[in-house]
Amino acid sequence: MKHAALVILLFSFAQAQSQNLPYAKKHYNLENNVAIQGYDPVSYFTANKAEEGKKFISYSHGGVVYYFVNETNKKAFLENPEKYEPQYGGYCAYAMADGEKVRIDPETFKIIDNKLYLFYNFRFTNTLKLWNKNENELLPKSEVEWAKIIKN
Known part of the structure; x- marks a missing residue:
C-alpha cells in the first residue's frame, strides 16, 4: 500500500512539473x-x-x-x-515596462528588494543605466505589464 501511494505521489509531482513546462517555454x-x-x-x-x-x-x-x-x-x-529566479522570466526589466520581451546581458543586473532583475546591454545601450534614472516609475509599470503577459 505504501508503495502504491508513493508511485501516485511521484506521478502527481511529475505531472505537475510537466504542466509548468509550456508556461516556462512561453x-x-x-x-x-x-x-x-x-x-x-x-x-x-x-x-x-x-x-x-x-x-x-x-x-x-x-x-x-x-x-x-x-x-x-x-x-x-x-x-x-x-x-x-529572475523577475519577468529573465527578460529585460527596462523593456518590460513597455510590455516587451527583450533579451538580456546576464552580466547586467540589479538586486531590488531581494529580487533579481536583468537588463539588455548591447551596442551602446545599457538599459540598467536608463532604469536607474527612473526606477520608481518603471518598476510598477514592469509589474503590471508582466502580469498581462503571463495571463496569455
Whole structure:
C-alpha cells in the first residue's frame, strides 16, 4: 500500500512539473531550456556578480534548467527557487515596462528588494543605466505589464 501511494505521489509531482513546462517555454527567456544563458542565479545574491554555471551542476525547475557554479549554490536554489529566479522570466526589466520581451546581458543586473532583475546591454545601450534614472516609475509599470503577459 505504501508503495502504491508513493508511485501516485511521484506521478502527481511529475505531472505537475510537466504542466509548468509550456508556461516556462512561453514566458521565460530560454536558450535550449536553459535560463539566464547558463549563469548561476544564486551567485547574483551570494557573490554579487554574474558567474557562469556548470552544465554538470544543474537543476530543472518547472521545465526551466538552471546551471550553478557549485553544489552549495544548487542546494540554496533547491531550498527556495522563487528567491533566486529572475523577475519577468529573465527578460529585460527596462523593456518590460513597455510590455516587451527583450533579451538580456546576464552580466547586467540589479538586486531590488531581494529580487533579481536583468537588463539588455548591447551596442551602446545599457538599459540598467536608463532604469536607474527612473526606477520608481518603471518598476510598477514592469509589474503590471508582466502580469498581462503571463495571463496569455
